Amino acid sequence: MSTKVGSITKIKKSKKTDVKDLAEKIKRNALLKQKKQQEEAQSSSSSSSDSKKEVETVKEIAITPDDELKFKTFAQLNLVPELMESIQQMKYTKPTPIQSEAIPYALEGKDIIGLAVTGSGKTAAFAIPILQALWESQSPYFGLVLAPTRELAYQIKETFDALGSSMGVRSVCIVGGMDMMDQARDLMRKPHIVVATPGRIMDHLEHTKGFSLKSLQYLVMDEADRLLDMDFGPALDKILKIIPTKRTTYLFSATMTNKIEKLQRASLQNPVRVAVSTKYQTADNLIQSMMLVSDGYKNTYLIHLLNELSGKSVIIFTRTCAHSQRTALLARILGFSAVPLHGQLSQGQRLGALNKFKSGVANILVATDVAARGLDIPSVDAVINYDIPTDSKAYIHRVGRTARAGRSGKSISLVTQYDLEMYLRIESVLGKKLPKDPSPEREVLQALHHHVDKAAAEAIRQTKDFHEKRTRRNKGGDDRDREER
Structure with a gap:
C-alpha cells in the first residue's frame, strides 16, 4: 500500500515539474519573441533613419x-x-x-x-x-x-x-x-x-x-x-x-x-x-505683356504684331501641329518669312526649319511646344503666345526662348475670353500681374481684317492639303506631337 502511495506521489511531483518546465519554456519563448520584435523595430527605425538621412544629405x-x-x-x-x-x-x-x-x-x-x-x-x-x-x-x-x-x-x-x-x-x-x-x-x-x-x-x-x-x-x-x-x-x-x-x-x-x-x-x-532660380521664374531682362483679343480677330492681331516687329526674330507658339502649320502658311501668304516646326514634319524638315531660323533665312518660327524646351537660339527678339499654354511650366519654357544669356527680350500673349482662366493661373504661378498692351485702333484692325481673313482661308486650304498628303504617305502613322522616340 505504501509503495502505491509513494508511486502516486512521484507521479504528482513529476507532473508538477513538467508543468513548471513548460511554464519556464513558454516564458523563455515569450522573452525571445519580445527581444526579436524589439530588434526588428530598432532595425526598422534605423533603416528609416538611414533613409531619412539619405534624403537629408542633399x-x-x-x-x-x-x-x-x-x-x-x-x-x-x-x-x-x-x-x-x-x-x-x-x-x-x-x-x-x-x-x-x-x-x-x-x-x-x-x-x-x-x-x-x-x-x-x-x-x-x-x-x-x-x-x-x-x-x-x-x-x-x-x-x-x-x-x-x-x-x-x-x-x-x-x-x-x-x-x-x-x-x-x-x-x-x-x-x-x-x-x-x-x-x-x-x-x-x-x-x-x-x-x-x-x-x-x-x-x-x-x-x-x-x-x-x-x-x-x-x-x-x-x-x-x-x-x-x-x-x-x-x-x-x-x-x-x-x-x-x-x-x-x-x-x-x-x-x-x-x-x-x-x-x-x-x-x-x-x-x-x-x-539659381525659384521654382517658377522668368529672366529679369524679359519684358512680358498680354493683349486682350476680340473673338474672331486673333489672326488679325497676330499680323498686326508681326508688322510692328518687322525685321525682328520672332517665335510664335501654338498649341497644335495644325495651328502651327496653318499660322506659318498665313504669315507666308501675307509676305512674312515664316517656317513651321512641329511633330508632324519629318526629322529632316524639322532640322531644316530650325537651321533656316537660326541662320536668319527665315525670321519667324511658328512652333508647338516641341521648340519650347532648351533650344539655344540667342538672337530671338520676341516670343508670341498665339495659343495660351494649358500648363504654367510650358509658359516658362516658351518665354525662355528669348532674353537669353543676358540679352533683353519681349513676350506677348494673345488672350481671348476663353483663355482668361488659364492666363490667370499663369499669373498666379508667376506671382505678378502682367501689363496689358493697348489694342490697335479699330480702323487699323478693320482695314487689316479683310486681307487677313482671305489669307486665312487660303492657309486653311493649304493646311488641309498638307495633312492629306501626309496621311497618304504614312498610312496609319502616329500623329501625336510627342518625342518618345
Missing part, C-alpha cells in the same frame, strides 16, 4: 544674382589644356551662376541637381565636368545624355562636339525619325558620348547586337521634369535598370517637380542641389 545651394561667383574664370578650375582651348575658342569668358556653383562640385565627383532659368548655360555646366573626367578614362560609352526632344538632343551633341573638339571626342545623337541601321553603325564605332531621346536609345539597347551601356560612368537628364512625364516613364525605368548603379548622375531643369524629388531619392547618391 546639399541645398540657392544663388541670387548678388552672390559672388565661386570661380570667376575657367582657368581657375585646372582643366586639361585641350578642354581649356575649346572653352576659349567658344568665347566662354566668365562662368554663369549655374556653371560657377555646379561645376566645382561636379569636378569633385558629386551628383548634381541643377535648377536654373533657360539660357543660363546648363549644357556647359554638365558637359565640362564629363569631358574633364573623360580625358582620364578615354573609355567608350562613357556618358549618356537623355533629352525630351530631338532638337534639344542635336543641340546638346553640338555643344559636346565643340567643347571636345581639341580632345578627339566622339559623340553620337540617337533620336527617332532617323534610320535605325545607320544609328546602329554609329553606336558600333564606340562613341564616348551618346545623346539620345529615351525611347530610341531603349530600342537600341533591346535590339542592337553588341551595344551595351554596362560601362557607363555618367548619366545626364536634361529638362529632367519633362523626362519624368508619363510618355517617357516606361523607357526611363528600363534604362535605369540596365545601366550601372555605380555612376555619376546629373539632373538639370528650369522647373522642379515632385517627380524629380522621387527620382532623386532613387537614383542619386548624396547629391548637391544647386538652384
Whole structure:
C-alpha cells in the first residue's frame, strides 16, 4: 500500500515539474519573441533613419544674382589644356551662376541637381565636368545624355562636339525619325558620348547586337521634369535598370517637380542641389505683356504684331501641329518669312526649319511646344503666345526662348475670353500681374481684317492639303506631337 502511495506521489511531483518546465519554456519563448520584435523595430527605425538621412544629405545651394561667383574664370578650375582651348575658342569668358556653383562640385565627383532659368548655360555646366573626367578614362560609352526632344538632343551633341573638339571626342545623337541601321553603325564605332531621346536609345539597347551601356560612368537628364512625364516613364525605368548603379548622375531643369524629388531619392547618391532660380521664374531682362483679343480677330492681331516687329526674330507658339502649320502658311501668304516646326514634319524638315531660323533665312518660327524646351537660339527678339499654354511650366519654357544669356527680350500673349482662366493661373504661378498692351485702333484692325481673313482661308486650304498628303504617305502613322522616340 505504501509503495502505491509513494508511486502516486512521484507521479504528482513529476507532473508538477513538467508543468513548471513548460511554464519556464513558454516564458523563455515569450522573452525571445519580445527581444526579436524589439530588434526588428530598432532595425526598422534605423533603416528609416538611414533613409531619412539619405534624403537629408542633399546639399541645398540657392544663388541670387548678388552672390559672388565661386570661380570667376575657367582657368581657375585646372582643366586639361585641350578642354581649356575649346572653352576659349567658344568665347566662354566668365562662368554663369549655374556653371560657377555646379561645376566645382561636379569636378569633385558629386551628383548634381541643377535648377536654373533657360539660357543660363546648363549644357556647359554638365558637359565640362564629363569631358574633364573623360580625358582620364578615354573609355567608350562613357556618358549618356537623355533629352525630351530631338532638337534639344542635336543641340546638346553640338555643344559636346565643340567643347571636345581639341580632345578627339566622339559623340553620337540617337533620336527617332532617323534610320535605325545607320544609328546602329554609329553606336558600333564606340562613341564616348551618346545623346539620345529615351525611347530610341531603349530600342537600341533591346535590339542592337553588341551595344551595351554596362560601362557607363555618367548619366545626364536634361529638362529632367519633362523626362519624368508619363510618355517617357516606361523607357526611363528600363534604362535605369540596365545601366550601372555605380555612376555619376546629373539632373538639370528650369522647373522642379515632385517627380524629380522621387527620382532623386532613387537614383542619386548624396547629391548637391544647386538652384539659381525659384521654382517658377522668368529672366529679369524679359519684358512680358498680354493683349486682350476680340473673338474672331486673333489672326488679325497676330499680323498686326508681326508688322510692328518687322525685321525682328520672332517665335510664335501654338498649341497644335495644325495651328502651327496653318499660322506659318498665313504669315507666308501675307509676305512674312515664316517656317513651321512641329511633330508632324519629318526629322529632316524639322532640322531644316530650325537651321533656316537660326541662320536668319527665315525670321519667324511658328512652333508647338516641341521648340519650347532648351533650344539655344540667342538672337530671338520676341516670343508670341498665339495659343495660351494649358500648363504654367510650358509658359516658362516658351518665354525662355528669348532674353537669353543676358540679352533683353519681349513676350506677348494673345488672350481671348476663353483663355482668361488659364492666363490667370499663369499669373498666379508667376506671382505678378502682367501689363496689358493697348489694342490697335479699330480702323487699323478693320482695314487689316479683310486681307487677313482671305489669307486665312487660303492657309486653311493649304493646311488641309498638307495633312492629306501626309496621311497618304504614312498610312496609319502616329500623329501625336510627342518625342518618345
